[in-house]
Amino acid sequence: MALAIMCSGGDAPGMNPAIKKFVDYAFKRGQKHYFIHHGLEGMIDGEITEASHSDVAGILHRGGAIIRSSRSKRFFEYEYRKQAFENLKKYDITGLVVLGGDGSxxxxxxFSEEFPLNFVGIPTTIDNDIYGTDYCLGVDTALNVIRDALDKIRDTASTFDRAFVVEVMGRECGYLAVVSALASGAEICIIPEADFNIKVAEKQLLEEVAGGRGYILAVVAEGTGKTAEIAEWLESTIGLETRVSILGHIQRGGNPTVTDRLMAFEFVIHAIDHLLHSRDANKVVYYRDGAYGLMEIDDVVSHTYTIDSELLSAINLID
Incomplete structure (x- = not known):
């Protein structure tokens, strides 16, 4: 069989280490291997090239993805999915490794229900919101980017006696916000999964400000849509001059951490081994309770990820 690798959806640090390991390990296993450039769009348009060691030399430390990624509206239409499959057939590609998230x-x-193709997905999203796995590729790097930003913002907040509201990524999942708030000692954390008791927080913060507290750090997940609201509340009610910082897409970039590089290696090895040893593919690799495994794609897409209750308790969002 010939193998191919593709990135789909939002980029995440760790994609390049995964791409490099794919080339190295497929070569070691004696398999012909290809890149699909620009994700699903590239599959539709036939942007497929044979991969070589020279393509992946010196990319371990780089963020992003050398083979690019995309989101594709065309892939929702059968005629384009058929076109994509015909392109794979031209290269005898029967096994596909997909770096992506829930939508991918x-x-x-x-795609695999309609055409004879085996794929293994590698959970790759900084939101860490894929059901069935404790870890998604890119999360550790994103958390370290946020941690660095929050540490620096706290420096200026404490110097000027200000409140800062820092918006982090997370449309429907507050994982980044929760872990970042814990790691930075933020006084406030706002996420989609839990209600923020503003009355209780108001009473406590007013007492602390009256007792000498000079600054406040609030971490807000973008999916809540409450960044401006919290900033207005801190300034008008708590009485601190307030600034807003939206971290945005810097969270997607940067040099992958050691953790993300090693996770990328293991995810890819498990994906390729399964494609080579089993006809029962169409799986997603997971990392859970310190071990790697594979789960059915149907289980992944039919369930919704939820943040561990212990994390929520640690940030005092629930009783």
């Missing part, structure tokens, strides 16, 4: 896996689930 849903697309591949449908």
């Amino acid at each position: 896996f849903r697309a591949m689930q449908r």
Whole structure:
């Protein structure tokens, strides 16, 4: 069989280490291997090239993805999915490694139901919101980017006696916000999964400000849509001059951490081994309770990820 690798959806640090390991390990296993450039769009348009060691030399430390990624509206239409499959057939590609998130896996689930293709998904999203795995590729790097920003913002907040509201990524999942708030000692954390008791927080913060507290750090997940609201509340009610910092896409970039590089290696090895040893593919690699395994794609896309209750308790969001 020939193998191919593709990135789909939002980029995440760790994609390049995964791409390099794919080339190195497929070569070691004696398998012909290809890149699909620009994700699903590239599959539709036939942007497929044979991969070599020279393509991946010196990319371990780089963020982003050398083979690029995309989101594709065309892939929702059968005629374009058929065109994509015909392109794979030209190169005898029967095994595909997909670096992506929930949307990418849903697309591949449908694709594999319609055409004889085996794929293994590697959970790759800084939101860490894929069901069934404790860890998604890119999360550690993103958390370290946020941690660095929050540490620096706290420096200026304490110097000027200000409140800072820092918005981090996370449309429907507050994982980044929760872990970042814990790691930075933020006084406030706002996420989609839990209600923020503003009355209780108001009473406590007013007492602390009256007792000498000079600054406040609030971490808000973008999906809550409450960044401006919290900033207004801190300034008008708590009485601290307030600034807003939206970290945005810097969270997606940067040199992958050691953790993300090593996780990328293990995810890819498990994906390729499964494609080579089993016809029962169409799986997603997971990392759970310190071990790697594979789960059915149907289980992944039919369930919703939820943040561990212990994390929520640690940030005092629930009783």
